[in-house]
Amino acid sequence: MPDRHALLSASSSKQWLNCPPSARLQEQFPNESSVYAAEGTFAHEVCEYKVRKYLKERVKRPQSKEYYTEEIDQITDVYAEFVISIIEEMKRNGCEPLVMVEERVEYTHIAPSGFGTADMLIVGNDKNGSGVLHIADFKTGQGVFVDADHNSQMMLYALGGLAAYGYIYDIKIVRMSIIQPRLDNISTFECTREELENWGESIRETAKLAYEGEGEQKAGDWCRFCRAKPVCKACKDEALSLCREEFLDLDEGAFNEGAFSDESVPSDGIRASPADNSENCKVPVFKQPGLVSLTELAQILPTLNRISSWIESVFAFVSSEAINHGVTIPGYKVVEGRSKRVFTDTKAVVDTAVANGYTDLYKQQLISLTEFEKMMGKKKFKELLGAYVKKPQGKLTLVHEDDPREAIDLTATPETPDREFAAIPDEGE
Numbered sequence: 001m002p003d004r005h006a007l008l009s010a011s012s013s014k015q016w017l018n019c020p021p022s023a024r025l026q027e028q029f030p031n032e033s034s035v036y037a038a039e040g041t042f043a044h045e046v047c048e049y050k051v052r053k054y055l056k057e058r059v060k061r062p063q064s065k066e067y068y069t070e071e072i073d074q075i076t077d078v079y080a081e082f083v084i085s086i087i088e089e090m091k092r093n094g095c096e097p098l099v100m101v102e103e104r105v106e107y108t109h110i111a112p113s114g115f116g117t118a119d120m121l122i123v124g125n126d127k128n129g130s131g132v133l134h135i136a137d138f139k140t141g142q143g144v145f146v147d148a149d150h151n152s153q154m155m156l157y158a159l160g161g162l163a164a165y166g167y168i169y170d171i172k173i174v175r176m177s178i179i180q181p182r183l184d185n186i187s188t189f190e191c192t193r194e195e196l197e198n199w200g201e202s203i204r205e206t207a208k209l210a211y212e213g214e215g216e217q218k219a220g221d222w223c224r225f226c227r228a229k230p231v232c233k234a235c236k237d238e239a240l241s242l243c244r245e246e247f248l249d250l251d252e253g254a255f256n257e258g259a260f261s262d263e264s265v266p267s268d269g270i271r272a273s274p275a276d277n278s279e280n281c282k283v284p285v286f287k288q289p290g291l292v293s294l295t296e297l298a299q300i301l302p303t304l305n306r307i308s309s310w311i312e313s314v315f316a317f318v319s320s321e322a323i324n325h326g327v328t329i330p331g332y333k334v335v336e337g338r339s340k341r342v343f344t345d346t347k348a349v350v351d352t353a354v355a356n357g358y359t360d361l362y363k364q365q366l367i368s369l370t371e372f373e374k375m376m377g378k379k380k381f382k383e384l385l386g387a388y389v390k391k392p393q394g395k396l397t398l399v400h401e402d403d404p405r406e407a408i409d410l411t412a413t414p415e416t417p418d419r420e421f422a423a424i425p426d427e428g429e
């Protein structure tokens with residue numbers, strides 16, 4: 001869940017730790033909630049409901065005509081099952097764990113006024129009897145893989161958890177898990193209490209700078225969700241200089257001055273003309289080849305993501321200023337887009353069609369797999385219909401090698417000219 005109103009929120013910590021002034025710079029821009037954020041909030045409510053129900057608390061199932069889908073039910077099940085498995089394991093280790101759902105945690109001893117809301121905070125024992133603090137965080141995103149390893153958001157939640165419960169319980173180990181079901185991602189990072197506290201000390205000075213709006217404004221992949229991004233000078237300078245670095249050299253193109261050679265072609269270069277066997281012929285070598293190799297394209301992919309993300313944010317900001325706030329943008333105008341025809345009164349439509357002799361106005365559909373499962377219960381569903389269920393292969397996606405998902409062995413799959421693939425997602429968190 002977003003850490004509402006915290007200047008140094010845990011969820012934006014990657015920004016203010018890398019670019020301390022960003023916390024104050026963003027204050028002047030409204031935190032406009034997107035459709036994705038609203039869907040995420042609803043999904044978190046469903047997660048909370050499922051865990052509280054397991055804990056036998058009196059809870060009402062959250063309702064939303066707009067955001068409830070079978071898929072929301074499935075991904076929140078993944079989260080609830082994971083969290084419940086942690087609690088059950090601690091019980092098997094012989095303790096009655098302390099379980100806090102949607103727990104506000106404060107880490108003001110590290111970052112001024114710092115607080116956040118941990119989706120789940122559990123204190124119990126591991127199998128050796130050592131005290132464990134386990135923090136779990138649910139993510140609905142499907143564009144960017146979020147790793148728990150040294151994740152500053154999780155570490156700040158954990159510091160808050162230690163501040164609240166570390167003096168009551170003898171916590172020695174801290175575990176932090178991110179559950180991101182839409183990417184089949186459940187990752188856990190573990191460290192000792194001492195390591196976590198040392199990390200907290202190491203960021204104290206940066207947090208102070210961020211609170212005071214000081215420090216160096218520095219662009220990077222953490223800019224992705226920064227509200228100041230469309231008008232941020234550092235971000236604009238970085239995007240334009242990346243463009244210059246990556247592309248303008250190509251335009252300067254032509255030849256390396258004086259670089260006429262009959263030496264072998266560089267591994268990533270291309271000769272300007274077909275090899276000529278005549279003895280005195282020197283073949284010019286391009287400073288940058290006329291065609292870009294796949295290796296070169298691969299090198300600029302992370303840069304392209306950053307530039308396109310900045311461009312998108314600028315367009316979104318300028319469009320919002322014009323459309324939502326009536327600001328005139330020189331050389332541009334607001335127009336109406338295409339729309340689809342819709343019925344204004346479905347009952348009148350049906351009545352009129354029937355009165356005029358038309359039939360077969362409705363379609364009948366089989367209920368969905370999830371609805372079957374709900375109707376029968378998981379066990380019966382598996383017993384009766386399990387043999388007819390299969391999980392098709394997802395769309396192939398090119399991701400950075402750091403992504404922890406296992407690479408597909410394409411040599412083992414028959415190649416087809418129309419193999420489906422998804423666009424490469426953004427870099428960063």
Ligand code: SF4
Pocket residue numbers: 015019021022025217218219220222223226227228229232233234235
């Ligand atoms: S967009 Fe600008 S202010 Fe925001 S994190 Fe990036 S560099 Fe810092």
